[in-house]
Amino acid sequence: xxxxxxxxxxxxxxxxxxxxxxxxxxxxxxxxxxxxxxxxxxxxxxxxxxxxxxxxxxxxxxxxxxxxxxxxxxxxxxxxxxxxxxxxxxxxxxxxxxxxxxxxxxxxxxxxxxxxxxxxxxxxxxxxxxxxxxxxxxxxxxxxxxxxxxxxxxxxxxxxxxxxxxxxxxxxxxxxxxxxxxxxxxxxxxxxxxxxxxxxxxxxxxxxxxxxxxxxxxxxxxxxxxxxxxxxxxxxxxxxxxxxxxxxxxxxxxxxxxxxxxxxxxxxxxxxxxxxxxxxxxxxxxxxxxxxxxxxxxxxxxxxxxxxxxxxxxxxxxxxxxxxxxxxxxxxxxxxxxxxxxxxxxxxxxxxxxxxxxxxxxxxxxxxxxxxxxxxxxxxxxxxxxxxxxxxxxxxxxxxxxxxxxxxxxxxxxxxxxxxxxxxxxxxxxxxxxxxxxxxxxxxxxxxxxxxxxxxxxxxxxxxxxxxxxx
Amino acid sequence: xxxxxxxxxxxxxxxxxxxxxxxxxxxxxxxxxxxxxxxxxxxxxxxxxxxxxxxxxxxxxxxxxxxxxxxxxxxxxxxxxxxxxxxxxxxxxxxxxxxxxxxxxxxxxxxxxxxxxxxxxxxxxxxxxxxxxxxxxxxxxxxxxxxxxxxxxxxxxxxxxxxxxxxxxxxxxxxxxxxxxxxxxxxxxxxxxxxxxxxxxxxxxxxxxxxxxxxxxxxxxxxxxxxxxxxxxxxxxxxxxxxxxxxxxxxxxxxxxxxxxxxxxxxxxxxxxxx
Numbered sequence: 209x210x211x212x213x214x215x216x217x218x219x220x221x222x223x224x225x226x227x228x229x230x231x232x233x234x235x236x237x238x239x240x241x242x243x244x245x246x247x248x249x250x251x252x253x254x255x256x257x258x259x260x261x262x263x264x265x266x267x268x269x270x271x272x273x274x275x276x277x278x279x280x281x282x283x284x285x286x287x288x289x290x291x292x293x294x295x296x297x298x299x300x301x302x303x304x305x306x307x308x309x310x311x312x313x314x315x316x317x318x319x320x321x322x323x324x325x326x327x328x329x330x331x332x333x334x335x336x337x338x339x340x341x342x343x344x345x346x347x348x349x350x351x352x353x354x355x356x357x358x359x360x361x362x363x364x365x366x367x368x369x370x371x372x373x374x375x376x377x378x379x380x381x382x383x384x385x386x387x388x389x390x391x392x393x394x395x396x397x398x399x400x401x402x403x404x405x406x407x408x409x410x411x412x413x414x415x416x417x418x419x420x421x422x423x424x425x426x427x428x429x430x431x432x433x434x435x436x437x438x439x440x441x442x443x444x445x446x447x448x449x450x451x452x453x454x455x456x457x458x459x460x461x462x463x464x465x466x467x468x469x470x471x472x473x474x475x476x477x478x479x480x481x482x483x484x485x486x487x488x489x490x491x492x493x494x495x496x497x498x499x500x501x502x503x504x505x506x507x508x509x510x511x512x513x514x515x516x517x518x519x520x521x522x523x524x525x526x527x528x529x530x531x532x533x534x535x536x537x538x539x540x541x542x543x544x545x546x547x548x549x550x551x552x553x554x555x556x557x558x559x560x561x562x563x564x565x566x567x568x569x570x571x572x573x574x575x576x577x578x579x580x581x582x583x584x585x586x587x588x589x590x591x592x593x594x595x596x597x598x599x600x601x602x603x604x605x606x607x608x609x610x611x612x613x614x615x616x617x618x619x620x621x622x623x624x625x626x627x628x629x630x631x632x633x634x635x636x637x638x639x640x641x642x643x644x645x646x647x648x649x650x651x652x653x654x655x656x657x658x659x660x661x662x663x664x665x666x667x668x669x670x671x672x673x674x675x676x677x678x679x
Numbered sequence: 680x681x682x683x684x685x686x687x688x689x690x691x692x693x694x695x696x697x698x699x700x701x702x703x704x705x706x707x708x709x710x711x712x713x714x715x716x717x718x719x720x721x722x723x724x725x726x727x728x729x730x731x732x733x734x735x736x737x738x739x740x741x742x743x744x745x746x747x748x749x750x751x752x753x754x755x756x757x758x759x760x761x762x763x764x765x766x767x768x769x770x771x772x773x774x775x776x777x778x779x780x781x782x783x784x785x786x787x788x789x790x791x792x793x794x795x796x797x798x799x800x801x802x803x804x805x806x807x808x809x810x811x812x813x814x815x816x817x818x819x820x821x822x823x824x825x826x827x828x829x830x831x832x833x834x835x836x837x838x839x840x841x842x843x844x845x846x847x848x849x850x851x852x853x854x855x856x857x858x859x860x861x862x863x864x865x866x867x868x869x870x871x872x873x874x875x876x877x878x879x880x881x882x883x884x885x886x887x888x889x890x891x892x893x894x895x896x897x898x899x900x901x902x903x904x905x906x907x908x909x910x911x912x913x914x915x916x917x918x919x920x921x922x923x924x925x926x927x928x929x930x931x932x933x934x935x936x937x938x939x940x941x942x943x944x945x946x947x948x949x950x951x952x953x954x
Binding site: 488 | 741743745776779781782784918921931
């Protein structure tokens with residue numbers, strides 16, 4: 209399987225976006241590059257940007273590897289990609305408004321009703337509830353992969369609490385400090401206005417009861433969450449309070465934040481706690497992370513939660529396979545971004561094919577995330593394949609399968625020098641009453657192991673700065 | 680049958696509570712088999728009681744009270760007229776499609792033992808209705824029903840393995856089996872009027888309902904071995920106990936909580952709740 213390389217295409221050419229970078233890589237003394245790499249690591253250590261790997265007792269906090277060679281997109285490439293992302297997120301929000309409202313797409317047979325109704329992420333509390341300003345998915349992280357010069361596939365729609373945007377910003381910060389000369393030879397679109405855009409989005413969706421200067425806070429599960437660094441980073445950049453569940457109090461269906469000046473009414477909560485844990489009185493009663501009564505306040509229209517409760521039904525991997533039809537149904541347009549061809553194991557014929565071709569396919573749990581509960585057939589051993597065979601036979605509806613894609617590669621520093629490694633891209637798309645916005649680029653994740661297709665940081669992936677060239 | 684219900688849920692706190700929030704699903708609705716003649720729900724401390732409706736159509740009261748509170752009692756008084764419809768539930772409010780009740784939840788998750796039990800005991804039965812009757816009898820035979828006081832639920836699989844459980848878990852066992860067999864099943868919390876012919880659940884009780892193509896929703900009370908008759912008063916429904924629980928609460932302060940429940944449901948001739 210020969211993958212498309214972002215710098216050299218099929219191997220022989222030098223693609224225009226990378227011309228200056230190629231020159232720089234050839235001319236820069238190797239010692240200087242080695243020095244910069246160690247400086248980059250030092251920088252990340254100093255700011256303490258770490259993540260936790262679940263199930264790894266040795267080191268609960270790790271540094272995510274950073275590669276200093278940026279991933280470059282041209283303006284025309286980005287323009288097309290961005291149009292596709294806007295279309296996709298528009299459709300996601302319309303789909304959510306529909307399944308919790310009139311259910312036209314179910315009546316029209318676009319998607320089997322049981323995929324919605326039997327889905328644990330379809331929150332019954334949200335049925336017939338009108339969310340403030342009609343927006344469900346305020347912050348989306350759409351994972352895309354590239355397979356050739358013109359084609360991007362959407363791999364996953366992350367519509368719950370997508371993380372990683374702090375890496376997008378820190379990666380740029382580090383690159384600006386280490387390689388100022390590169391930014392004088394390239395016109396790179398800035399990403400540092402992301403917090404302003406996020407703040408504007410959150411302000412725009414405040415309930416109508418709020419003043420013109422709504423109070424916003426960021427609700428974190430706490431320091432043991434794998435993305436806690438990001439929560440504190442974003443709260444700081446946004447200039448809003450970082451709170452845990454115990455810092456909030458609900459009284460008479462109004463949410464208050466405890467402050468040194470007494471309780472202060474809260475209008476918008478950027479919450480990074482999953483639905484199940486956000487309110488022990490509405491969802492899991494054993495949750496100690498949530499805020500008792502917050503769902504009551506939400507349903508009384510006194511507070512906006514971003515993202516809305518129940519968005520998980522839209523990024524479910526079984527629902528994903530219907531996204532092209534969903535995009536077409538709600539926007540009336542052909543989808544700009546393709547879906548990866550997907551076998552729905554719930555369909556007996558598809559499952560039979562999957563069981564016969566486990567060594568060639570990627571099998572994913574419908575409700576898994578972060579690369580957990582996933583089989584990459586070509587790289588799996590016999591025991592792993594047999595484990596999945598048993599799972600697929602016992603509960604076929606819990607899985608989907610996709611062909612292993614030839615994800616594009618990008619030149620990356622490895623022990624032996626510079627070599628191609630597979631990459632994906634997670635752009636962040638914001639939806640508010642003020643419209644949709646998307647900073648150019650996003651987070652590029654890179655699979656550092658040779659040949660590996662799994663870019664998740666929990667599975668040995670790293671990150672790169674992502675450049676969209678303005679000219 | 681005319682049933683008078685009085686139910687008091689009392690809390691004592693060794694250390695006064697600073698703030699109490701409770702979500703109460705303690706108010707029944709009308710359907711063809713029951714008519715609510717009068718119903719009062721009254722906390723004995725000052726606070727705000729707001730009525731709303733949840734996803735299933737249950738009447739929900741949110742109660743907020745500021746402390747210091749060293750004791751709290753929620754008192755319910757009601758009078759209900761019921762008729763025996765052999766367990767069939769019609770004319771009630773149905774807010775979500777019955778397919779929703781096919782979902783497994785934390786409390787109704789199945790294991791292999793439960794699945795093979797469900798398959799085995801329904802194998803000989805013909806129609807889905809007779810399958811559910813067979814299942815009700817088999818669950819009732821297998822599971823001893825424990826008094827609820829002081830015990831909390833453990834979920835379907837653990838209850839099934841233990842062979843004895845409180846009524847709510849017996850309902851979970853039945854629901855888990857029905858869902859495994861592909862039928863929508865839901866949890867009912869309610870009251871059962873005192874009766875010599877019913878061994879279990881005089882007072883507060885729990886059972887299950889299954890949706891069958893030609894009949895709609897039908898109740899199955901495994902602990903008592905029958906489909907609900909005019910002794911049964913439906914109060915709230917849900918995906919499982921947690922979803923339909925009479926009280927879900929949280930408090931600040933109020934360490935050392937002591938719970939006491941007094942409940943009586945009796946047939947009466949009187950026309951008013953206070954007679």
